[in-house]
Amino acid sequence: MSTPTLILRDDLFLEHDPGPGHPENAARLAAVYRDLDAAPPADAVMRAPRPVGAEALERVHSAAYLATLRRSAGKATRFDADTATSARSVEAALAASGAAVEGVEAVVRGEAHGAFALVRPPGHHAETGRAMGFCLLNNVAVAAAHAVAALGCKRVLILDPDVHHGNGTQHAFEERADVLYVSSHRFPYYPGTGAVDEVGRGPGAGYTVNLPVPAGTADIDLAHLYWMVVDPVVRAWQPDLILVSAGFDTFVRDPLGGLAVTERGFRALFALFRSWADAFCPGRLVCVLEGGYDPAGVTLGVRAALEAMEPLAPSPPTLASPVSTAAREVQARATAALAPFWAALRA
Numbered sequence: 625m626s627t628p629t630l631i632l633r634d635d636l637f638l639e640h641d642p643g644p645g646h647p648e649n650a651a652r653l654a655a656v657y658r659d660l661d662a663a664p665p666a667d668a669v670m671r672a673p674r675p676v677g678a679e680a681l682e683r684v685h686s687a688a689y690l691a692t693l694r695r696s697a698g699k700a701t702r703f704d705a706d707t708a709t710s711a712r713s714v715e716a717a718l719a720a721s722g723a724a725v726e727g728v729e730a731v732v733r734g735e736a737h738g739a740f741a742l743v744r745p746p747g748h749h750a751e752t753g754r755a756m757g758f759c760l761l762n763n764v765a766v767a768a769a770h771a772v773a774a775l776g777c778k779r780v781l782i783l784d785p786d787v788h789h790g791n792g793t794q795h796a797f798e799e800r801a802d803v804l805y806v807s808s809h810r811f812p813y814y815p816g817t818g819a820v821d822e823v824g825r826g827p828g829a830g831y832t833v834n835l836p837v838p839a840g841t842a843d844i845d846l847a848h849l850y851w852m853v854v855d856p857v858v859r860a861w862q863p864d865l866i867l868v869s870a871g872f873d874t875f876v877r878d879p880l881g882g883l884a885v886t887e888r889g890f891r892a893l894f895a896l897f898r899s900w901a902d903a904f905c906p907g908r909l910v911c912v913l914e915g916g917y918d919p920a921g922v923t924l925g926v927r928a929a930l931e932a933m934e935p936l937a938p939s940p941p942t943l944a945s946p947v948s949t950a951a952r953e954v955q956a957r958a959t960a961a962l963a964p965f966w967a968a969l970r971a
Contacts, residue, residue, distance in 0.1 A: 627907065629665060629933045630736035632723035633657060634672040637744045640717070641710035647880055647917040648758040653744050655919035656926050665930050673723035673741070675715075676766060680725055683769040684762055684796055689753045693717070693760060703755035717745055717760040720912075724767035724867075727910040732775045732865065737907040738933030740870070742926065746914040748790030748869045749815060756792065757815055763912050764869045765796040771865050772802050781863035781900070782806065783854075785846070785893060786871025786914045787881040789818030789834070793869065799828040804861055806854050808846060810874075810882055811836030820957045823965065830965025833857060835958055838950050839882040843889030844943040845951035846874070850896055853958045856968035862904045868897060870929055871914035875921030887924045888941045894932035895940035909933060 638650040638657075660670070681690055697714035720743035727739030747764055749757030764782055771777040782797075784790040784807040794817065797803040809818050824832035835849045872878070874885040901909040911929050916922035931938055963969040 626667070626935045627735060627737045628667050628669040629930060630727060630730050630739040631660070631668050631670040631742060632673040632727055632739065633670055633742045634719060636712065636716050636719055639710070639712040640745050641713070642708040642758065648744065648746065652917060652919050652922050653742065653913070655923050656742055659923045659927070665934070667934055668930065673719055673726045675718040676721035676725055680766050680770045681721065681761065683773055684752065684765045686753045693755070707755045707758055707760070709760070713745065713760065719743070720745060720747065721761045721763045721766045724763040724910070724912045725770050727912070728767045728771050728865065728867070729775065731908045731910055732771065732777065734907070737935060739910045740926065740930060740933070741910070741912045743913055747912070748784060748786060748793045748914050749788070750792045751795060757788065759792065762792045762796060764867050765793050767910065767912065768797070768803050768867055777865045778802060779804070779861055779863045781858060781861070781866045782869065783866065783897060784808070784869035784871070785874065786869055787873040787878070787883055788814055788871070788915060790869055791815045791817040794818070794822070794832055797828065798824045798832050799826045801827045801831055804831045804833070804857070804863065806833040808835040808837060808849060810839060810841070820954070821961050823961055830962065833958070833962060835954060837883070837954055840884055841951065842884040842945065843886055843892065844945045845948050846885060846889060847892045847896070847943055848947045848951055849955055849958070850893060852955050853962070853969070855896070857962065857966050858900050859903070860966055860968045863900070864905045865908045866897060866901050866905060866910070868909070868911040868929070869914045870911040870925065872916030872922045872925030875916065875918055875925065878916065878918045878921055880917050887928060888943060890925045890928035891931070892940050892943055894929045895937065898932040898937055
């Protein structure tokens, strides 16, 4: 009997409320929960996560920031123009990071064949010492650091296809060689980081891959960049765990995104991510929800990711449109920036 896909969810995540009219609201996750309740994945187990432990948090976040965050528990607090909390927000954030850690533990121990932490608030903008961009704790960074420090992982791959660059995640690992961070994102755009020449520093030089794309980027363009730039790097590196900052604000109808990705694009990307897991770390694929502000788009994206984790995953869709000149230019610039560190890109 095959191991299940683990889905981590909790109505607690619906109680985080950053304020009236905020795009990162409970409706986006509630739509996903309704979809899963109406048609549960056949091979999945759903359960509520436990809160993250202090030791796991302290690998990524400063003691001073964690103290500030805990003082905001139980009340409404504004950290910046975009990032605010309500009475249960800190509790939800601790559970969100806990879900990411629990998903990683389950796949590394062979208890699950893939996991998805369906959480909010999101995490990839949260820096070591501050909340930012709707994010309180950097869920994926906490999980990746835990995998290395506590679970024996040597090469963790973080894939971040959210429309916004994951500045907090990049900064957490940009001087390390045991975590490879890959981000595709609209550029220039919030938060302003993620230029193609940001490739890591010191021991981490070459272990940050940025694919900054223009507004309007579509399915074939994004898939082309992952096939041509990221695939050779991943195959050379051979990860033993894959984490995905699963943002779906690249969706064509997302009110904040400005890209043109469809359900077919989501399916193509997650099929590629699954193929890397199959090749190097079978079953060790963990997704953690990030952005996505059109509830239908988030629902389609989550389904695409979960389908890619099924024991017999569906074949990836064919993306027939021609690759744009803009995407080929990003490919050339990214290849040039990374080729000094990866022989596979010098061929």
